[in-house]
Amino acid sequence: MLPSVPTPAAKDPMAVVNVTAALDVEGNVPLESVQLDGLVILKIIKHCREFFPTAVTGQLLGLDMSGVLEVTNCFPLPSSKSDDENEIVDGARYQVEMMRCLRDVNVDHNTVGWYQSTYLGSFVTNKFIETQFSYQQTLNNKSVVIVHDVSRSTHGNLSLRAFRFTQAFMEAQKEGKFITESLLKHKLTFSHIFEELPITIKNSHLVTALLHSLNDTDPTPTKDLIKETVEGPLSPNFDTLELSLDPYIEKNLEFLLDTVEENAQEQSNFAFWQRSVAREQSKIQSYLQKRKQENLARQASGLDPLPEEDISKIFKLPNEPSRLDSLLLTSQISNYCKQLNQYAGPTLGKLFVVGELHNPNIKIQYQPKLNNARCIAKSLESKFEDSEVSSINRGLCVLVGIGVDDTTADLEYIVKKILNVRVFEDETGSKMWSRSVMSAGLEILCVSQFTLYGSTVKNKPDFRQAMKAETSKEMYIAFLKKMRENYVEEKVKDGVFGAMMIVNIANEGPVTLELDSKK
Numbered sequence: 001m002l003p004s005v006p007t008p009a010a011k012d013p014m015a016v017v018n019v020t021a022a023l024d025v026e027g028n029v030p031l032e033s034v035q036l037d038g039l040v041i042l043k044i045i046k047h048c049r050e051f052f053p054t055a056v057t058g059q060l061l062g063l064d065m066s067g068v069l070e071v072t073n074c075f076p077l078p079s080s081k082s083d084d085e086n087e088i089v090d091g092a093r094y095q096v097e098m099m100r101c102l103r104d105v106n107v108d109h110n111t112v113g114w115y116q117s118t119y120l121g122s123f124v125t126n127k128f129i130e131t132q133f134s135y136q137q138t139l140n141n142k143s144v145v146i147v148h149d150v151s152r153s154t155h156g157n158l159s160l161r162a163f164r165f166t167q168a169f170m171e172a173q174k175e176g177k178f179i180t181e182s183l184l185k186h187k188l189t190f191s192h193i194f195e196e197l198p199i200t201i202k203n204s205h206l207v208t209a210l211l212h213s214l215n216d217t218d219p220t221p222t223k224d225l226i227k228e229t230v231e232g233p234l235s236p237n238f239d240t241l242e243l244s245l246d247p248y249i250e251k252n253l254e255f256l257l258d259t260v261e262e263n264a265q266e267q268s269n270f271a272f273w274q275r276s277v278a279r280e281q282s283k284i285q286s287y288l289q290k291r292k293q294e295n296l297a298r299q300a301s302g303l304d305p306l307p308e309e310d311i312s313k314i315f316k317l318p319n320e321p322s323r324l325d326s327l328l329l330t331s332q333i334s335n336y337c338k339q340l341n342q343y344a345g346p347t348l349g350k351l352f353v354v355g356e357l358h359n360p361n362i363k364i365q366y367q368p369k370l371n372n373a374r375c376i377a378k379s380l381e382s383k384f385e386d387s388e389v390s391s392i393n394r395g396l397c398v399l400v401g402i403g404v405d406d407t408t409a410d411l412e413y414i415v416k417k418i419l420n421v422r423v424f425e426d427e428t429g430s431k432m433w434s435r436s437v438m439s440a441g442l443e444i445l446c447v448s449q450f451t452l453y454g455s456t457v458k459n460k461p462d463f464r465q466a467m468k469a470e471t472s473k474e475m476y477i478a479f480l481k482k483m484r485e486n487y488v489e490e491k492v493k494d495g496v497f498g499a500m501m502i503v504n505i506a507n508e509g510p511v512t513l514e515l516d517s518k519k
Contacts, residue, residue, distance in 0.1 A: 029067040031197060034144055034162040036071050038203040041160065044148050047076045048117035052150045054079065055123075059095060060113040061102070064142050069197075071146075072108045074115065111139065115146035120248075120255055121339055123147050124193075124332045126325075133173050136165055144197060151248065152339070162197040169193050178324040190330035249343055256336040263329040269321055276318045284315050389501075390493040395443035396423075397505050400479060401452030402472045403465055410517035411475070415482045417515050418444070438487055446483065446494040447503055448476050473497055 040060075047056055056079055062071040075098050102109040113135060116123060128145075135143040141164070149159035165173070168186040175182060182188075203211075288311075295305040398418060419438045426434035437444060453466035467475065476497055483492045495501050 031064060031069050031142060031144070031164070032067040033198045033200060034069045034071065034146075035200050035202050036146075036160070037073075038201060038207055040071050040074050041158075041201060043074050043076075044115050044146065044160070045153075045158075048148050048150050051079065052117065053119045055117050055119070057114055057116045059098070059111060060115055060144075060146065061099075061108045061110060062112045063108065063110055064112065069112055069142070069144060070202075071112060073102065075102075111135075112142065113139075113144040113146065115148065118147055118149050120151050120252055121149055121335045122255060122332065124328045124335065126328070129173070129324075129328070132163070132165060133170070136170065137174075141167075141170070146199075151251075160199055162199050163194045164197065166192050166195050178322045178327065179320045180323070183323060188327070190327050190334060193327060193331050249340060252336055252340050252343075256333065256340070259329055259332050259336065263326060263333060266326040266329060270323070270326070273318055273321055280315055280317050284311055287311075287314070389496055390445060392443035392445045392491075392493055395445065395491075396437050397503070397507075398444060398446045399449040399452065400446055400476060401449055402467045402475050402479075403453060404467050406467065406475065406517065408478070411479050411482055413517045414515060415479065415486055418483070419487055421513075421515075423511065423513070441488075441491075443491045443493065444483065444487070446480060446492065447501065448472075448495070448497050469498055 044058065047058060056076065058074050058076040060071050061073040061075075062069065064070065078094060099109040099111070114131065116128070132143075132145050135145070144162045144164045147159075147161045147163060149161075152159040168188050169192065172178060172182055172186045172188055291306065298305055396418070420436050422433050422436050422439075424435045424437065424440045424442070425432050450463060450466040450469075450472065451461070454461040454463050455465065456462075466472070480492065480494055495503070
């Protein structure tokens, strides 16, 4: 349920006492910031997470001093699933009873605002507007609403934001007319609905000392953990390095698209009203023109002109629809876009950083523009005798790495790409990147190289992402067969699979490109 604001007209005398107390302690300095006690934040987080993803609300208690709204206590409000009048009355009584109990134990009981949980920043609703307007009007603009986004906080950044309405929106809300004339009068746009106040967190000295003591855990090895040390409760949490933001962004995009569609519907309704007004005004002009012609004809006949009639009684222009929903939807769209802008950058950065570590695909590295290349294999019988097994003149030297999950489809893609990628100059030599190895009729030397999948996260290279020799040999043979089927067989040469080879490459440029079958 949404919190109800005690008013001076309430029947319960306790309501009058609480509002009067809140108003008496407030100064004339406008609010500039919000200060939350650490215990208040823990209470808000606990309440919101227990009922996530259902939205919950609660009351904020405290005092404003010299432009700083100090929130020292809070309590949750019972949730309700309907707008039944009895439940609303029970909720108001619950608030009054809670504040009476807090006063009895000498705890701050002055109402300074309320808090609400939200899912992916979806909090700009009509109920939200009505509740905050009631608080801010009753407490003389010395009230804020704290919005806690649980889903956003799970990614490592606590999301707590303090809002209040701008003076322009308060005046427009009091008039209750969000039409074009009112918006122009108050210079009101979607960005002038809310005013966000900075939040500071305050802890007592005892709590601060406790936090420091928790982080000073003795790192002495225990009996069961010989080589590992004990980490303190406040040690860095590396879970935020996980790539878990994709669902968050995907859901944000879904909400954004839904809100854009709703806003488009609102714009369509407004355009329909404009067309209706234009039709009625056209009818009025036609009627006036016809009446004018009739009067001229009567005057020419010596008759008295027809009496003037009240046009507003004959033609009724449709009332302009409220633009409030359009303003709220536009504000919500802006909020979604800011969230996407904040999280898209870090997410893409993580994807690019770890992409190579989690990408076991076929990799082809080749040096196009070779004058010559020779492949020498060391003899398996003697360490001292070397023999040349393959050599080409000008063409491509292709270093082939095969990953653990590569398939025949990857082979077909790579073969097609190698033979058709344009890396050589034209016949005259004046225009670069004009011909492929196949169109130029050049040779290709293929060399198997599993080290392309080597990971150097540690000092010792790790080749677990490369396919095992037994299965990769069959894949490599299929690769050579496919190359020769799609090109001239005599121009596709290779080394000795699995042998220790020395590859002499004369690279022009030098030019080295990387092909990945899954990119």
